[in-house]
Amino acid sequence: AKLEAHYEAIPQATGSGTVLYSDYRLAEPQLYYFQTDHLGTPLEVTDTDGNLAWVGHYRAWGKLDKARGGNGNNAVTDNPFRFQGQYHDEETGLHYNRHRYYDPEIGRFITQDPIGLMGGANLYQYAPNPTIWVDPLGLNKSCCRCLYRGVSANHPALDDATQGVVRPANPNANLSPEQHAEGGLTGESQYVSWTPDKSLALQHANKDGAGGVLLSVPQGAPQSGDSWSWGWTHINDWGEAEMLQEGTRTGVNVSREGCL
Incomplete structure (x- = not known):
């Protein structure tokens, strides 16, 4: 919700009645409510009676195409909010994103990431896909509908993980999902575990101390031509949900956010 102040022009006349200037006075504040999409981008603004006051139409990378x-x-009511954490600067057309400015025309930040490579290899990138990723602080993208995998500093797959590659240790194995979930079979499974719980993945990334990485991928089925598939969705003995990947997946997002 947002309190918005309106200003009303009050003509001030002198002499013969000619208006020389207008004095703008603060009107009564009004309460509005935001209706957002799954990422938090405002789509509609309504008043306390439920009437539409603002409806926005956006381009792919967050530029407001029109408002009515x-x-x-x-629209007679202004809404300066855009992608999650962004505030539209009317003078420049850029979006203030806390730690830097974002250009919605090109879908990139105009300055390098202040946290360097910890935010990813591309220092100007906003996100690989604006329909599932957000960057509220202008530092490091976060997936809103992702699966996560933590790879610790001493894990044998760390080198692959830092390159965004996830492959099973033994593609020719024939373990059951239950056997894989029991653990202790590093190097012997045709499955790779993913979880929707980011905090759980970070526990695995940090279990050997500093040097681990956090991997993330969007939820969803593989595309035509992909060399990987989802083999099973399993709830282990600790009540943790696991998505089991079969085959090799490349182009995985790599981050050190939350890692030691």
């Missing part, structure tokens, strides 16, 4: 009111005319 509930009656289809131009």
